[in-house]
Amino acid sequence: MNxxxxxCLIFLRSKRFYTLAVLLLIITGARLFxxxxxxxxxxxxxxRYFQDNYKIFSIKIPExxxxxxxxxxxxxxDFHERIDRELTVNTYWQSNTSFFHKRAHRWFPVIxxxxxxxxxxxxxxxxxxxxxxxxxxxxxxxxTGFWQLMExxxxxxxxxxxxxxxxxxxxxxxxxxxxxxxxxxxxIFGNWTMAAASYNMGMNGAQRQLEKQKVNNYYDLLxxxxxxxxxxxxxxxxxxxxxxxxxxxxxxxxxxxxxxxTQEIILDTAVVDFTDYxxxxxxxxxxxxxxNPWLRQSFLTNKERKKYTIKLPVEGYTDxxxxxxxxxxxxxxxxxxxxxxxxxxPVINNR
Numbered sequence: 522m523n524x525x526x527x528x529c530l531i532f533l534r535s536k537r538f539y540t541l542a543v544l545l546l547i548i549t550g551a552r553l554f555x556x557x558x559x560x561x562x563x564x565x566x567x568x569r570y571f572q573d574n575y576k577i578f579s580i581k582i583p584e585x586x587x588x589x590x591x592x593x594x595x596x597x598x599d600f601h602e603r604i605d606r607e608l609t610v611n612t613y614w615q616s617n618t619s620f621f622h623k624r625a626h627r628w629f630p631v632i633x634x635x636x637x638x639x640x641x642x643x644x645x646x647x648x649x650x651x652x653x654x655x656x657x658x659x660x661x662x663x664x665t666g667f668w669q670l671m672e673x674x675x676x677x678x679x680x681x682x683x684x685x686x687x688x689x690x691x692x693x694x695x696x697x698x699x700x701x702x703x704x705x706x707x708x709i710f711g712n713w714t715m716a717a718a719s720y721n722m723g724m725n726g727a728q729r730q731l732e733k734q735k736v737n738n739y740y741d742l743l744x745x746x747x748x749x750x751x752x753x754x755x756x757x758x759x760x761x762x763x764x765x766x767x768x769x770x771x772x773x774x775x776x777x778x779x780x781x782x783t784q785e786i787i788l789d790t791a792v793v794d795f796t797d798y799x800x801x802x803x804x805x806x807x808x809x810x811x812x813n814p815w816l817r818q819s820f821l822t823n824k825e826r827k828k829y830t831i832k833l834p835v836e837g838y839t840d841x842x843x844x845x846x847x848x849x850x851x852x853x854x855x856x857x858x859x860x861x862x863x864x865x866x867p868v869i870n871n872r
Contacts, residue, residue: 580608580768588756589642589713594740600753607750607757612768617654618761622770624655625762626777628667632696639700642713647758648720649699651751657690657814665689668699678702685821686829690814714739714752721751783812786831792821802833809833 582605586593595601611618625646632646649655652669659665663672666689672682678698680688688694699720706716706724710731718739719727730742739752761768792798795816799809810816812832823829 577613580605580612582608583760586756586760588717588752588759589644591712591714593756597740600740603750603753604756607753608760608768611754611757611761615770618768618770619772620654621650621758621762622765622772623776623778625650627780628655628692630780631692632667635693635696636700639697639704641700641703644713644755644759645699645703645717647755647762648717649696650758650762651754666695667692668695670695670698674698674702685818686815687817688815690817694815712738717752717755718742718744718748722748781812782835783832784835786833788821788829788831789823789826791823795819795821804833 582595582601584595586595586604593600593604595604611621629646632649633643636643636645649667653667655667657666658669660669664670665672665675665687668689670678670680670689672689675689675695675698676682678701680691680694680698682689689698702720703713703716706719706727707713709724710716710719710727715727715731715738722730722744730744731737734742736742761770765772786802795809796806796819799806802809806819809831812834821829
């Protein structure tokens with residue numbers, strides 16, 4: 522009898538366990554099914570919201586375009602597509618192009634008068650912009666500074682380059698050197714477009730291609746991708762910088778980097794330690810080097826007693842508002858001061 526009861530209990534327990542297991546499976550399956558439906562609906566709603574709110578537009582191509590007063594043949598499909606590519610890239614690479622605007626406000630007022638003084642068309646400031654983004658970068662090949670000058674041609678055009686001084690980092694002097702290059706290139710090619718192209722591929726390289734392909738201008742040349750894009754990158758920068766709102770850039774004056782207000786000190790002696798020199802001139806070493814990046818060491822031997830111009834900020838240089846409202850800060854306000862009517866500013870509700 523006891524054996525029989527034990528077996529009955531075991532059977533009932535196993536049956537109850539089986540029933541519970543089945544119920545748990547049903548509940549779990551139902552929850553997974555409901556979750557999958559909810560997730561699918563959520564994904565569909567999210568995708569629908571994305572489609573309704575995210576838009577990509579084709580960029581309008583200018584009807585007429587020129588570089589240094591030399592017309593660009595946009596009627597040719599090749600050049601139409603090249604400028605389309607560069608305008609699209611720079612319009613939708615918003616972070617990079619925004620910094621173009623910000624830095625240009627500081628540095629174009631420095632570059633423009635030097636170009637004008639040397640008889641170089643103003644459009645060449647955009648060449649410096651696309652070469653370096655108006656920063657003192659160094660390329661893998663060793664091209665340095667705003668104008669990305671290599672050591673040999675930089676020395677040829679009058680810049681000092683040694684272990685202590687590298688004037689490719691001096692914006693004014695490197696701009697002067699670039700002007701000398703461009704004048705020489707113009708005298709060889711007879712137009713500014715080829716002078717600009719040669720800045721990328723070298724004068725000798727440009728001459729070889731013209732002779733090899735038996736043509737006499739940039740637009741008839743078949744070139745590598747970098748040089749083929751080069752002029753059109755400059756043109757795209759010009760279009761967007763001159764008409765920022767047409768390409769969706771709404772920058773206020775206070776968003777831009779104001780030009781520096783500086784004082785000049787003539788240095789014609791050696792300097793044992795630029796840290797002490799900076800302190801004696803009421804700045805620190807960091808500020809001295811920021812304003813004079815062409816000084817490459819913490820000392821200067823200057824055995825020949827050469828005269829160097831040291832630039833230091835005036836008092837209050839760290840105050841952004843003072844810089845912004847100075848005469849220098851207003852230098853190109855007519856180009857960049859953008860007013861946005863309140864009723865045109867989109868309101869985004871984050872939920």
